[in-house]
Amino acid sequence: MSSAIIFIQDFLIHDVFHFLKSNEVSVLIWCVLLASSAFLYFMMNRPRKVYLVDFACYKPSPACICSKEKFMRISTCANQVRDESLDFQMRIVNGFGLGKNTYWPESMLKIPPSISMGDAREETESVIIGAIDEVLLKTKVNVDDIGILVTNCSIFNPTPSLSAIVVNHYKLKHNILTYNLAGMGCSAGLIAIDLAKQLLQVHANSYALIVSTENMNSGWYQGNNRSMLVNNCIFRMGGAAILLSNLSSDSSRSKYLLSHTLRTxxxxxxxxxxxxxQREDETNTTGISLNLDFIRYASREAIRSNISSLGKFVLPFKEQIKFIATLVAIKYLKIEMKKPYNPDFKLAFEHFCVHTGAKEIQDILKETLELNDYHIEPSKMTLHRFGNTSSSSVWYVLAYCEAKGRIRKGDRIWQLSFGAGFKCNSAVWRALRTIDPAKETNPWTDEIHHFPVDVSALYK
Known part of the structure; x- marks a missing residue:
């Protein structure tokens, strides 16, 4: 039996060898075709690289500066508020780390402020058009080349949408892909980045424009519920425009390469x-309720979940092994530990662009990630100078790092944001070149020499 099998094997080998020898050209052609097909399939299905060509943060005019004293005068005239509510707002304004030069829309700086759909539209148009104009000026991209547009604003969502406002103003092409994200809070800016990244995977040779903002006029609360008054005190006017590209030709002029996005x-x-x-209070007055106790809990839960998932993509192998071993010991071996091992994310990133939120959020992040004052400084200074600009805040934080001359070629940047839901989102970038602050224009450019400042006295 074994002799028969050996005979058949020898026969088949001889037959195949004879066939290959007599059809060398055909076999060679087929091999080339198969190899070419495999190469093309790999090239067409591999993830496209997404580049951040440039971004711009809107800086309102000096006429929009709202000092703490002016804010309190407006609050006194605008709302039917009780004295204890005014005292509460003063404590929030003084204790959350905002400085004296944050911005409000001109319509709300009037006494009493003008609250209307028209004023809200005017505010948002001035922010998004101002930011887009600047990013187009920086990148020199023709508006006809923009194939994807993503806008986000949590509270103000008019008809036509914000994306339609942009298309109308810039006369963008009729087949542009437009998306408008609403109700997603401060985390929507990085959700927009993630959406644009997914779209750039299927639409070759495209530019994606992302616009992130919030609307103060629509979010103004005119009642006495303390959880809703917090919103009035910490949010400020701002917005950002970001231009992404999947063109390989843009790699040499772009600032950053998008490495990862992660949503929790x-x-x-x-x-x-x-x-x-967002709900009505006991007098049916609409506002955004911020439950600070719940926010503290939600922030810790969301951060832990997000960094646990992100770690496997960004942490050095040694840190991953330590982290996994700790999880196995606690979850499966039931070993009690006083303090679970916390991965050192400072080994994975040079820069931390954390959502401004409020001081308590910054403190939670500083504790959880074991960051030092240098790492948290950009977020703290952004909160002091511009307030909480919601979904655009992480871009003001990155602009601070650029203006300080901190970004070097090869540096890794982690943007981390939070929002209603509760959501925690990450975007990881790698710097493609050293950013020279002398050649940059951003909202910090003409005043960066004043920072950092000591804000400890602001936290009472």
Whole structure:
């Protein structure tokens, strides 16, 4: 039996060898075709690189500066508020780290402020058009080349949408892909980046324009509920425009390469879901309720979930092994530990662009990630200078790092944001070149020499 098998094998080998020898040209052609097909399939299906060509943060005119004293005068005249509510707002304004030169829309600086759909539209148009004009000037990209547009604003969502406003103003092409994200809070800016990244994977040779902002006029609360008054005190006017590209030719002029995006959603947990909620108060006055206790809890939960998932992509192998070993020991071996091992993300990133939020959020991040004052400085200074500009805040933070001359070629940047839901989102970038602040124009350019400043006295 074994002799028969050996005979058949020898026969087949001889037959195949004879066939290959007599058809060398055909076989060679087929091999080339198969190899070419495999190469083309790989090239067409590999992830496209996404480049951040440049970005711009809107800086309102000096006429929009709103000092703490002016804010309190406006609050006194605008709302039917009780004295204890005014005292509460003063404590928030003094204790959350905002400086004296944050911005409000001109319509709300009037006494009493003008609250209307028209004023809200005018505010948002001035921000998004101002930011887009600047990013187009920086990048020299023709508007006809923009194939994807993503806008986001949590509270103000008119008809036609914000994306339609942009298309109308710039006369963008009729087949542009437009998306408008709403109700997603401060985290929407990085959600927009993630959406644009996904779209750039299927639309070759495209530019994606992302516009992130929030609307103060529509978010103004005119009641006495303390959880809703916090919103009035910490949010300020601002916005950012970001231009992404998947063209390989843009690699040499772009600032950053997008390495990872990661989204964490904790709305399945009741406390997280209710931490930030738009609703009516006891007098049927609409506002955004911020439950600070829930926000603290939701922030910790969302951060832990996000960094646990992100770690496997960005941490050095040694840190990943330590982290996994700790999880196995606690979860499966039931070993009690006083303090679980916390990965050192400072080994993975040179810069941390954390959502400004408020001092408490910054403190939670500083503790959880074991950051030092240098790492948290850009976020703290952004909160002091511009306030909480919601979804655009991480771009003001990155602009601070650029203006300080901190960004070097090869540096890794982690943007981290939070928002209603409760959500925690990450975007990881790698600097493609050293950013020379002398050649840059951003909202910090003419005043960066004043920073950092000591803000400890602001936290009472």
């Amino acid at each position: 959603h904790k709305a399945s947990q009741h406390d997280c879901y209710n931490s930030i909620m």
